Amino acid sequence: MLSMISLDYDDTLMASAGHQAEAILDEVMTKYKGNYILAVEGNPPLNEDGMYCIIGGKPFVDQLKKVAKDAKAIISWGSCASYGCVQAARPNPTRATPVHEVIFDKPIIKVPGCPPIAEVMTGVITYMLTFDRIPELDRQGRPKMFYSQRIHDKCYRRPHFDAGQYVEKFDDEGARKGYCLYKMGCKGPTTYNACSTVRWNDGVSFPIQAGHGCIGCSEDGFWDKGSWYARLADINGKGFGVEANADQIGLAAAGVVGGAVALHAAVSALKRAQHKGDAK
């Protein structure tokens, strides 16, 4: 892969440092104007004028905007760049903001995952090099070839899901037999990624194969949707500090209404008994 592309700037891999490194950016921008791919890792925090993330003495958001201007396309590597991820989790103190909410005038390819799968990352770039166009994207801007189906649609434990065989708690009989992890809060049914087909570390395994539910790391806001070990999401009461799932809220509402109905019925019966005599 690295022999096919010219990776001119990568803050973790490149040999040069300091001003020398930043100079490469300017060089790329002039030499390959409108023809380079900008792949973003992480995301810019916008609070305090972007001062929470400084690169070469300037806020990251400035650097991002500057380099994005002449890029051919942008790739948002990982859930941070795609959706905000952990630093954007509630209450998001630095106002970490995903790339597509900062850059509006370029095609943006989201490759979410925390981290994204290596084969998926290289697959996206290879496609772009081979066909000289960006891969087909879904509504949320993710390449369809890797993100068009949920983990659940391709999970090898799916027959147990349909049969109704679940791990009820970790280390029970079902866990040893490899039953479906739905009741352990597996987010496979709501997560679009390629883990259950491509797998990890050269196809050795993936979380569900290792006996742990999917945590939904390639979905928008997966930190803020309740426990990774609960099937139903917590609903966060903004401003009044209540966390409960839909069933707890619903049952409470039904209980209150049921009680009110019973009370209302009792009063109605009483009233009726009272006025029995005075019918015309």
Add this chain to the structure above:
Amino acid sequence: MTDTSLGAGAPSHVAPAGSPPPVNAARKLTTVYVYEAPVRLWHWVNALSILVLCVTGYLIGSPLPTLSGEASAHYMMGTIRFLHFSAGYIFAIGFIGRALWALVGNQYARELFTFPFWKASFWRGLLVEVKWYAFLKPRPLKFVGHNPLAQVFMFWVMVVGGLFMIGTGFALYSEGEGLGSWQDRLFGWIIPALGGSMNVHTFHHLGMWVFIVFVIIHVYSVIREDIMSRQSMVSAITNGYRTFRDDDPE
């Protein structure tokens, strides 16, 4: 639509609306044909489908205890989901059918789909009805169709809520059918619009509780009205005829 409250006058076939009540108001008890057969049929099919949707939907969120033996020997969750989706289709098709009937049926067939906030008589009727439920008034008004309080709930839960459940339900269904399916093309946009698949599940699930609360209130008030109000209820939705218990004009 004409005013369906009888508070202002007797039903039109007894006396023309607007004219003063006849001096010798008919002594016979008035019976009016209100809900035509398709409306009644829809009511019960719809009620049944909602019952199935709530039970199976709950079991999708909180599945039954694990079955032992080979996976190939069971299809428990598969069956529950199949029932949910079948009932979902019946619910949705019924909804469309009911909406079409509103176009061709009598005026009471249209009430479900209207929230006549622009009519003063509606709000007046609503106020009286609220007072009647709060025990502040000894007797309610008479209505040929729904009373305004019922209409508020029916419109917001059954029509708006029903559309929401159909939208979110088919959006979730599209996830299984895949990109490019008609469910996806029609409803797929709802998933990112509500902030992702997990959120859609949660809102769809909350919607179930809205329906459950509606049904509790609905069934209670229908039975209560049947006993205590001035018109029959259950007959209206079973054989279509509503009978008024008194002939008082107001």
